[in-house]
Amino acid sequence: MDIDFSLVLVILVAICGFIWLLDALLFAKARKEAEKTEEPVVVEYAKSFFPVLFIVLMLRSFLVEPFQIPSGSMIPTLEVGDFILVNKYHYGLRLPVLGTKIVANNEPERGEVMVFIPPHDESYFIKRVVGLPGDTIEYENKVLRVNGDLVDIDIVDEISVETAGGMRSGVVFNETLGDIPHRAQIITQGGRGGGRTSWVVPPGHYFMMGDNRDNSADSRVWGPVPEENIVGKAFAIWMHKDPGLNLPTFSRNQRIY
Secondary structure, X not given: OOOOHHHHHHHHHHHHHHHHHHHHHHHHHHHHHOOOOOOOHHHHHHHHHHHHHHHHHHHHHHOEEEEEOOOOOOOOOOOOOEEEEEEXXXXXXXXXXXXXXXXXXXXXXXXXXXXXXXXXXXXXXXXXXXXXXXXXXXXXXXXXXXXXXXXXXXXXXEEEEEEOOEEEEEEEEEEEEOOEEEEEEEEOOOOOOOOOOEEEOOOOEEXXXXXXXXXXXXXXXXXXXXXXXXXXXXEEEEEXXXXXXXXXXXXXOEEOO
């Protein structure tokens, strides 16, 4: 079961603050009158941890939150083991745990890399914004169209893509969504895929796709993401650690496009 770290932080801050306040209102005066200077251990710890936990909660909830990439759905932009930074303020300030927006800011733009909670899960996901509210998205034979316009690609490399059935041939290509150029990849060996190929994005929703187009469960599978499920905008890779007993490196430090 995934641990809701935001909820844990809120609970710890509330407990420490309650103990500190309760002591200040009910017991500190009595100790002073009895000329006792030593505080109970639980009060001492609460007063020590409260400001630290409170600052961490504020920074993580309203400014920047770290996030580790758990899967290859955003290859080649993001690799498994990348540690990224997510701007929590870019799309507006939201209350921790509840997710209620209290201060509006920017709306998501096509091409941005966004962290969100998908409609079918409570975990954080990260994908690229492909469709805005009202857009018509078509993806057929691995060709992407937005509102009827073909998204041009420029193939830059032939690669081997790891899949559940083994290595298969593919290509890496440049594409531009909105004003944001980036790289993506597809598998060229084998079938052309099937299933639903066209979607209309409802008001207040966003259509998300992974850059690793054939190895990504995204809005093509579980539908568009409601605005209230937005977590923040991914903007930088700050560290990378390969799975297993490997030391972290900073060789992949870069902005995310």
